[in-house]
Amino acid sequence: MPEGPELHLASHFVNEACGALVFGGRVEKSAVSQNPEVPFESSAYRISALARGKELRLWLRPLPGARPCQEPLALVFRFGMTGSFQLAPGDALPRHAHLRFYTAGPGPRLALCFVDVRRFGHWELGGEWQPGRGPCVLRQYEQFRENVLRNLADKTFDRPICEALLDQRFFNGIGNYLRAEILFRLRIPPFERARTVLQALQQRRLSPTLTLSQKIRAKLQNPDLLELCHLVPKEVVRLGGKGYGPERGQEDFAAFRAWLRCYGVPGMSTLQDHLGRTMWFQGDPGPLAPKGAKSRKRRSRETQPGPVDRMEDPPAPPPRKASSRKPRAKKDPSKAAAQRHPGAPEEARRRGGRQPQAAAQPGS
Numbered sequence: 001m002p003e004g005p006e007l008h009l010a011s012h013f014v015n016e017a018c019g020a021l022v023f024g025g026r027v028e029k030s031a032v033s034q035n036p037e038v039p040f041e042s043s044a045y046r047i048s049a050l051a052r053g054k055e056l057r058l059w060l061r062p063l064p065g066a067r068p069c070q071e072p073l074a075l076v077f078r079f080g081m082t083g084s085f086q087l088a089p090g091d092a093l094p095r096h097a098h099l100r101f102y103t104a105g106p107g108p109r110l111a112l113c114f115v116d117v118r119r120f121g122h123w124e125l126g127g128e129w130q131p132g133r134g135p136c137v138l139r140q141y142e143q144f145r146e147n148v149l150r151n152l153a154d155k156t157f158d159r160p161i162c163e164a165l166l167d168q169r170f171f172n173g174i175g176n177y178l179r180a181e182i183l184f185r186l187r188i189p190p191f192e193r194a195r196t197v198l199q200a201l202q203q204r205r206l207s208p209t210l211t212l213s214q215k216i217r218a219k220l221q222n223p224d225l226l227e228l229c230h231l232v233p234k235e236v237v238r239l240g241g242k243g244y245g246p247e248r249g250q251e252d253f254a255a256f257r258a259w260l261r262c263y264g265v266p267g268m269s270t271l272q273d274h275l276g277r278t279m280w281f282q283g284d285p286g287p288l289a290p291k292g293a294k295s296r297k298r299r300s301r302e303t304q305p306g307p308v309d310r311m312e313d314p315p316a317p318p319p320r321k322a323s324s325r326k327p328r329a330k331k332d333p334s335k336a337a338a339q340r341h342p343g344a345p346e347e348a349r350r351r352g353g354r355q356p357q358a359a360a361q362p363g364s
Contacts, residue, residue, distance in 0.1 A: 002079040004138055004173025005236035007051040010085050014049035014058070017087045018112055022063065023047055024104025033098040035123050042070045044104055047112060049085075053136040053172030054078060057127055060101075074127025080120025086113050099123065137173040138237070141230045144172070148226060149202050152195055160288040161197045162190035162279050165229075174229060177263040178236075180280040182228045184262035189286030190279050191271075201226060235259065269295040 027038040044063040061072045090109035097113035135143035148170050156167050165179040263280045273279050
């Protein structure tokens, strides 16, 4: 599922790809999409984007003199499991392009498309961010930090820290792979109580005798959990526009996969949390781990080469091939009898032989 960094990469892609383009005509919606129609038509308008946490705002702004007279319109997108933006030729739309914005002439006609294979993505008219979502971990770090520490009495922080990190009221932009990477770097057990982890940060104060550059260096060398909620997504953004635009491909995803230290990495353990999501970690899971649950150590990399928004719970590895060495069959009287009577049915000849057993599948 796309997380905060992917939404920011998507906004960068839209602004870079569409910054010099002029769009025109009506906005088209696919017949199968359950999202609302977009009542916008203009002979000339521009498109820009801004991301906040796990949401993206798209602005449609008519140019001076465009007809019909149309007020600017904003849409807010949530990408669901597989949403993304792509720029494609107008006569060769990608599959599952559920919202299309076409360029005006002259030149080849292009289409900015919101592509969503599984159709879990959503857009809303009006441009308002979803109520209840907290400040963005990337763009609004100071407000984000204050919002968390001011609300530690909330019952959300009675839960394990790995589950609290998915609550978008406080951690807007953090998702499954980011929480694994953040907790792994700090060696925090994922099922430790969230309040226990975060209360210590309320008293954290750097010495007033330090210069500004010394304070910045100290934070970068020894960041706390809330600082990593800001710094780790920034690392993903710096990887570039992976997964969006015409350059998407296995090579792009390889850079992201090489960056991962915990999520989908061989040797890490996994547990289903109380929300039903797979938590990747190393070492002790913590005191609030689901009762009766057994952690599973992953033997091989199980994330598939593809866009980040498809990385939820990686599929199990393929079974190993059966050994090429055939087990030695024991002599059996019935088989010997069948060989002494060539006229016996073929089934009788097979009956006495012991069948070789296939190798056990990993994790079985």
